[in-house]
Amino acid sequence: MTKIKSFEELKETINQQIKLRNENDKTVLTVSAGTCGRARGSLKVIESLNKIIKEKKLEGKIQVKNTGCHGFCEAEPNIIIHPQNIFYQHVQPEDAESIITETALNNKIIDKLLYSDPVTGQTMPKESDISFYAKQERIVMGDNALIDPTDINDYFAIRGYNSLGTVLKSMNPEDVIETIIASGIRGRGGAGFPTGLKWKFARNAKGDIKYIICNADEGDPGAYMDRSLMEGNPHRVLEGMIIGAYAIGATEGYIYVRMEYPLALKNITIALEQARKLGLLGDAILGSEFNFDIHVFKGAGSFVSGEETSLMASIEGRRAQPRQRPPFPAQSGLWGKPTNINNVETWGNIPIIIEKGSDWFAGIGTESSKGTKIFSLVGKINNTGLVEVPMGITLREIIYDIGGGIPGDKEFKAVQTGGPSGGCIPEEKLDLPVDYESLSEAGSIMGSGGMIVMDEDTCMVDVARYFLQFTKEESCGKCVPCRIGTRQMVEILNRITRGEGKENDIKKLEELAKTIKSGSLCGLGQTSPNPVLTTLRYFRKEYEDHIYNKSCKALVCKDLICYYIEPDKCVGCLLCKKSCPVDAIIGKRKEVHVIDHKLCIKCGACFDVCPPKVRAVSKYTGEKKEKILKKTSAGSVDTGRVDK
Amino acid sequence: MQKILAEFENSQKELIHVLHCVQAKFGYIPPEAISEISRHLKITESEIYGILTFYAAFSLEPRGKHRVTVCMGTACHVRGGPKVLEEFERRLGIEAGHTTRDKQFTLETVACLGCCAIGPVVVVDDDYHAEATIRKVEPILEKYKKEKKNDQD
The missing domain is CATH 3.30.70.20 (Alpha-Beta Plaits)
Incomplete structure (x- = not known):
C-alpha cells in the first residue's frame, strides 16, 4: 500500500474500486459474521463454502465475503447471494454444497433455507421482500452487508472516504460545522445534544491541543448497534472522526471501546492501521496541512465510563468517576484540553451527511429529531435484530411491522427503552412517535437505542429490581444518594419480590427515587430510578399484588x-x-x-x-x-x- | 514484568494498558507487580490498588483454567439468564465471582455482551454459547472437563 497524497489520487482510488466491484461478474455470497453470527456458527459455514469452492475449482465464479452483522440477528447465520439478492437464514455448514451447486450455479432456490414470515407463514426469497426490512431506512447500517470490514478497498468501493476528500479539498472547518448544524443531527448516545453545536463550542474554545473522542463504551444492557457498526463498517466511524477532527482543529483522537467487544476492537485496530498506511491518518492527510491520528483505548469493565467525564478520567489512567460540569469537555476535557466527544453511531452518520447534504438528512425524521436511529429490538419478539428507522416512526410499527410481534400466543406487556436510565412503556403508549421528546414525556428516554420487548411472562417488579441491581453494582460511589440510595431501593425491591413487602414500601421507593434524582452528579445516578418510576406509573397494580396478595401474576418471582x-x-x-x-x-x-x-x-x-x-x-x-x-x-x- | 513495563512511558496514562497486559500474562495482578508498576509509573501503590479494584477487568486472585462468563444483560435476563447462572453455581459449587477449588473454573457475570439476540449467552474462554438453558449447562461444563482429560492423556 502506498500513501494517497492528494484528493485527486483518492478520487482515482475510489473510482477504480467502484469499477472493480461493478465489473465483478462472480456470484458473491456474503455471510454475516459479527459476534452473534459467529456464536451461531457462521465461521464454520464460511469454511465449508470455501472448501467446496476449492474442491470444485469455482474460484473464478463464486466468491465468499465475510461481512459484519446484517442486522437480522434472528436469522443468523444468514447469507445473501448477490447479484440475485437471495436471502437464506439459519444456514448450517452442511447446506454449503447445495447453496453452491443449486443456487449459486443454477439459480435454484432452496426452500428450506428461506425466511418465513412469523405472521403469515409465507416464505420470501429476497431480502427486500422480508417485512423486517420493509419499513427500515438503513442509511448507516445498510452497507454492513456489502463489505468485508477488514478490507479498506471494499469501503472505497462504496464511495468510502469520499466525504473526507470533499471536506479537505473544498470546505473550511466552519463550513463543515455549519453543514452538521443544518442537518439537525443530535447525539445518538443518549442525551441527544445537537452535534453541530457541540463541535462549534470545541472549535471556538481556546487551546493549543484539542482532542476528539469516540465513545464506544456501549454499556447499556440490551444495546449493541455500536458494536455492530464497529465490527461491520469500522472505516465509516473513522472517516466521521477524521472529518470531526478537521472541523474542530483536533490533532489527536481516542476510540474508547469496551473490553467486552473483542471483535470490534480487532476490526477497528485493523482499520486504523490500513488508514494510517494509506495516509488517511497521520501527518499531512491527503497532502493537506491537516495532521491527525487516533488511538484505541480498551476499556476495563465499568459501566459508568460511558459517561463522558468518567470516560476521560479512565483514558487518563484514573478511576472512571464523573466530575462536575461545567466546565464542559468542550472547554476543559481530556488533560484539561478542549475535547469533543461523540458516540459511535453519531460519528457513523457524519460521512453520510457530508456526502448527501444537510437538506437531504434534515428531510428524514421529525421536526426536532432528524435522521434515522438504530434500535436493537430484542427480548420477547419474533424478529430480533438491529433495526434502523426514520425518527418519528411509532413503537407499534417497530414492534409489530418490523419485529413481527410477540412469539407464541403471548400478549405484549411493555417495551423497555433507554437501558438502565430508561423506562418501561406500556401498550397504550405504543402509538407514540419515536423521537427524543415523546419518549421522555412517556417517562423513558431514547438512550443509546436498546429496545427490550416484554410479554405477559415478564414481571415488572422483577424488571425494575434487575435494573436497580445493575445501577447499584455500577454506581461509582462518588455521590452518596446514588451509592446508598440505589442499595436501599434494591433492598426494598428484593423484599417485595420475596413476598415480604410492607405497607409503605411504594412510598419509600418514590421518596428515594426523588432524592437520588436530585442529588447525583452524573446521568447514571440522575436516571437510575427511572425503571422503578415508570413501572410504578404504568404497572402499580403489580407492585400491590406482590405486597398485599403475595402474588406474582407473571409467575416469575x-x-x-x-x-x-x-x-x-x-x-x-x-x-x-x-x-x-x-x-x-x-x-x-x-x-x-x-x-x-x-x-x-x-x-x-x-x-x-x-x-x-x-x-x-x-x-x-x-x-x-x-x-x-x-x-x-x-x-x-x-x-x-x-x-x- | 520488566519486559512489559519497558514498553510503556513513565506516566499515569499508561496504567490501564499496563494492568491489561499484566492481567493477560499472569491471569491476575500479583502484589509484586503492583510495586513494580508503582515504581515505573511513579504513582503510589495505594492509588494503583484503588484503580485496579474499581474495574471489573482486573483481579487480585488467580483465575481458574477456564473462565465461564454468564451474561446478565436485560435481554438475557428476560429469557432466563439468572436460572442459567444458578445452575452453573450449583454444578460448580461456587458463587459467581469465585474459582473452583481444583482451579479449573472461574465463574463470572458480565453486565452485557451485546449479543442480545441470541441470549441467554454464556462465554467459556473465548467460545460463545448461544441460547443457553439449564439443560445445556452440564454439557457445556463436560466439554471443558474433557479437554482437561485429553490434555493429560
Whole structure:
C-alpha cells in the first residue's frame, strides 16, 4: 500500500474500486459474521463454502465475503447471494454444497433455507421482500452487508472516504460545522445534544491541543448497534472522526471501546492501521496541512465510563468517576484540553451527511429529531435484530411491522427503552412517535437505542429490581444518594419480590427515587430510578399484588410461586424426574409424578422439559399456591393429588 | 514484568494498558507487580490498588483454567439468564465471582455482551454459547472437563 497524497489520487482510488466491484461478474455470497453470527456458527459455514469452492475449482465464479452483522440477528447465520439478492437464514455448514451447486450455479432456490414470515407463514426469497426490512431506512447500517470490514478497498468501493476528500479539498472547518448544524443531527448516545453545536463550542474554545473522542463504551444492557457498526463498517466511524477532527482543529483522537467487544476492537485496530498506511491518518492527510491520528483505548469493565467525564478520567489512567460540569469537555476535557466527544453511531452518520447534504438528512425524521436511529429490538419478539428507522416512526410499527410481534400466543406487556436510565412503556403508549421528546414525556428516554420487548411472562417488579441491581453494582460511589440510595431501593425491591413487602414500601421507593434524582452528579445516578418510576406509573397494580396478595401474576418471582404437576395431564414419562437437580420429583414410569415442595428449589427444569404436547407442569401463585402447598404437606407426598 | 513495563512511558496514562497486559500474562495482578508498576509509573501503590479494584477487568486472585462468563444483560435476563447462572453455581459449587477449588473454573457475570439476540449467552474462554438453558449447562461444563482429560492423556 502506498500513501494517497492528494484528493485527486483518492478520487482515482475510489473510482477504480467502484469499477472493480461493478465489473465483478462472480456470484458473491456474503455471510454475516459479527459476534452473534459467529456464536451461531457462521465461521464454520464460511469454511465449508470455501472448501467446496476449492474442491470444485469455482474460484473464478463464486466468491465468499465475510461481512459484519446484517442486522437480522434472528436469522443468523444468514447469507445473501448477490447479484440475485437471495436471502437464506439459519444456514448450517452442511447446506454449503447445495447453496453452491443449486443456487449459486443454477439459480435454484432452496426452500428450506428461506425466511418465513412469523405472521403469515409465507416464505420470501429476497431480502427486500422480508417485512423486517420493509419499513427500515438503513442509511448507516445498510452497507454492513456489502463489505468485508477488514478490507479498506471494499469501503472505497462504496464511495468510502469520499466525504473526507470533499471536506479537505473544498470546505473550511466552519463550513463543515455549519453543514452538521443544518442537518439537525443530535447525539445518538443518549442525551441527544445537537452535534453541530457541540463541535462549534470545541472549535471556538481556546487551546493549543484539542482532542476528539469516540465513545464506544456501549454499556447499556440490551444495546449493541455500536458494536455492530464497529465490527461491520469500522472505516465509516473513522472517516466521521477524521472529518470531526478537521472541523474542530483536533490533532489527536481516542476510540474508547469496551473490553467486552473483542471483535470490534480487532476490526477497528485493523482499520486504523490500513488508514494510517494509506495516509488517511497521520501527518499531512491527503497532502493537506491537516495532521491527525487516533488511538484505541480498551476499556476495563465499568459501566459508568460511558459517561463522558468518567470516560476521560479512565483514558487518563484514573478511576472512571464523573466530575462536575461545567466546565464542559468542550472547554476543559481530556488533560484539561478542549475535547469533543461523540458516540459511535453519531460519528457513523457524519460521512453520510457530508456526502448527501444537510437538506437531504434534515428531510428524514421529525421536526426536532432528524435522521434515522438504530434500535436493537430484542427480548420477547419474533424478529430480533438491529433495526434502523426514520425518527418519528411509532413503537407499534417497530414492534409489530418490523419485529413481527410477540412469539407464541403471548400478549405484549411493555417495551423497555433507554437501558438502565430508561423506562418501561406500556401498550397504550405504543402509538407514540419515536423521537427524543415523546419518549421522555412517556417517562423513558431514547438512550443509546436498546429496545427490550416484554410479554405477559415478564414481571415488572422483577424488571425494575434487575435494573436497580445493575445501577447499584455500577454506581461509582462518588455521590452518596446514588451509592446508598440505589442499595436501599434494591433492598426494598428484593423484599417485595420475596413476598415480604410492607405497607409503605411504594412510598419509600418514590421518596428515594426523588432524592437520588436530585442529588447525583452524573446521568447514571440522575436516571437510575427511572425503571422503578415508570413501572410504578404504568404497572402499580403489580407492585400491590406482590405486597398485599403475595402474588406474582407473571409467575416469575421464585418465592411467590410453586411448581405443580397436574395429575390429569402427567403421562409418567420420567423426563422431569430425570431433569430435577435435587431429586424432588417422586414417581415411577407411567405413574403420576409429584413434586416434593420441601426439596424443590424452583429451578424450573421440570417445567422446561415437560413436552409441549403434555404440558403437565404448571406454576401457581397467590392463594392457589398456598392451597397446593397446604394439601401436599398435609397428605403423603406420594399421593399428593390436589383438587384445585 | 520488566519486559512489559519497558514498553510503556513513565506516566499515569499508561496504567490501564499496563494492568491489561499484566492481567493477560499472569491471569491476575500479583502484589509484586503492583510495586513494580508503582515504581515505573511513579504513582503510589495505594492509588494503583484503588484503580485496579474499581474495574471489573482486573483481579487480585488467580483465575481458574477456564473462565465461564454468564451474561446478565436485560435481554438475557428476560429469557432466563439468572436460572442459567444458578445452575452453573450449583454444578460448580461456587458463587459467581469465585474459582473452583481444583482451579479449573472461574465463574463470572458480565453486565452485557451485546449479543442480545441470541441470549441467554454464556462465554467459556473465548467460545460463545448461544441460547443457553439449564439443560445445556452440564454439557457445556463436560466439554471443558474433557479437554482437561485429553490434555493429560
